Amino acid sequence: MTDTPARLLSLLSLLQTPREWPGSELAQRLRVSARTIRRDIERLRELGYPVEATLGAEGGYRLVAGAAMPPLLLDDEEAVAIAVGLRAGAGHAVDGIEEASVRALAKLEQVLPSRLRHRVGALQSATTALTRGDGASVDPRTLTTMASAVAGPERLRFAYRAADGAESRRLVEPYRLVSTGSRWYLVAYDMEREDWRTFRVDRVREPFATGARFAPRELPMDAVEFVRRGLRGGGTYEVEAAFAAGAEQLPPWLRAFALPDLPDGGRPETVVRFETGDAPEWMAARLALIGLPFTVREPAELRAAAGALGALLVGSVGPAD
Template sequence: MTDTPARLLSLLSLLQTPREWPGSELAHRLGVSSRTIRRDIERLRDLGYPVEATLGAEGGYRLVAGAAMPPLLLDDEEAVAIAVGLRAGAGHAIEGVEEASVRALAKLEQVLPSRLRHRVGALQSATIALTRGDGASVDPRTLTTMASAVAGPERLRFAYRAKDGAETRRQVEPYRLVSTGSRWYLVAYDLDREDWRTFRVDRVADAFATGARFTPRALPMEAEEFVRRGLRGGDVAYPVEVVLAAEPERLPPWLRCHAEAGAGGESLVRFESTEAPEWVAARLALTGIPFTVRAPEPLVEAARALGGRLAAAAP
């Protein structure tokens, strides 16, 4: 890469991933010499980016917190995620804050001066919590720790509480964080059980990266599908069919991906759910779009009951 400004932006983007980068790996990624990398690091320091260098066989470069908040380089997806997160904090929305927002929060935590951390802590907590609807809370520090370990990649240790209340200590190789809209899940390879596992993040405590690097294993399917199959294994999935009074492009993402255009500007949505019918009815109501449930009957009854309670609350 011979274009210096473009190379500096690429280098900065790599350094903003929460990990330590050996100079040789940076040189290989950017197609330049190690000497050029050293010069570029000095250029970034001159621009105010606090890049720390460590010596030794395992040494390298990483971006650290400085005396002032430096400009951050965010890709388009991350910038949109931040904007949606702020909107959710102001408008009490549930949908829209996905994995990209966690990556952005991990970058913020990496370089944020300590004097500013308490100012964004409340916003981070609210934004992450609003992605959930079942009352269980997720510590944003746990999410950002996991996101950093996935990006590293570094092994994770944490305490985990199973559905039956049993508590265990786990050591895993984290692969992906997956949001279902109501919960966050970590897909990881469990080293003690020598198999892939899905962990509900709200059941995780005391998560920390061990510093031990690893070569990511190949998951036999997409992480989202792995989580979906795990949910179906634990609960009985049932088909949902609902008509919403809006075209597919106006629907929230969790519905849009299952929608097909109907007559008169409506959308026919079909999907399978393991969530309680009452929760599905509430999520549909929170879209603010008029809807009619066609199936299944328990969801029809849940929507009718929810409508009755809302009507009684505002006589």
């Protein structure tokens, strides 16, 4: 193999397999001399790839963890597997990784050959994920289109359906994607309305980047806070609830808000207190989905929402036979 760039890529692909490669085996696979392999290893090190060499009869080369993440080479099957996994993580929000999934998916799909994009789409459409069902599903292609427009930055056009069903066409300067754990929102400056707006991504259709670049405007506040205020009509509220269970039984997101142990009269009880901008109806459902007995202490609007949800569920069972 006389083409040096192609040979380096082939060598890197072999080294990214988690094993130690004897220099003689690498030379045989790439059809070059052992001396050429040693030179190519040095070139990879200069490019930032941490290649470790061991001496002796059992010695060889292997790629080890470094201070920074170097570019990876993926074969077709690996690229498809990663793209499908990222689409799942982006389309159904997973606490803590959803935004990173969108960024990584946007980068991967930008360079994915068309034949692999077709395979990813076919596999995605043929599978169904079992999710909590507490949030609207979002087409990952919509998210990646928006993420790319935010990174551009490029103006974005799309069709939008409002909460009352009204349809409209929008031209916006996208600023940030925000995930609440149940839904995705786009924070953007609406060109026609000349103001900042929040758009539910599951209500967006046919988004496309126009190619028109723009200088990003300064949002008056943090994007997450902007979305929270929009959901609450301008503010947040504090939740206090008591669960008839030990703190270790709560999900991680809720366990972080547990108050110090309080006298419980012999019964395990965990009190949580946190601030949220979610609608009371959604928060009541989210607390109920934990699957543990609980009592809402504050605020009154959440108590009412939990009561209404409970009555609805009891009524849905019907009379006993």
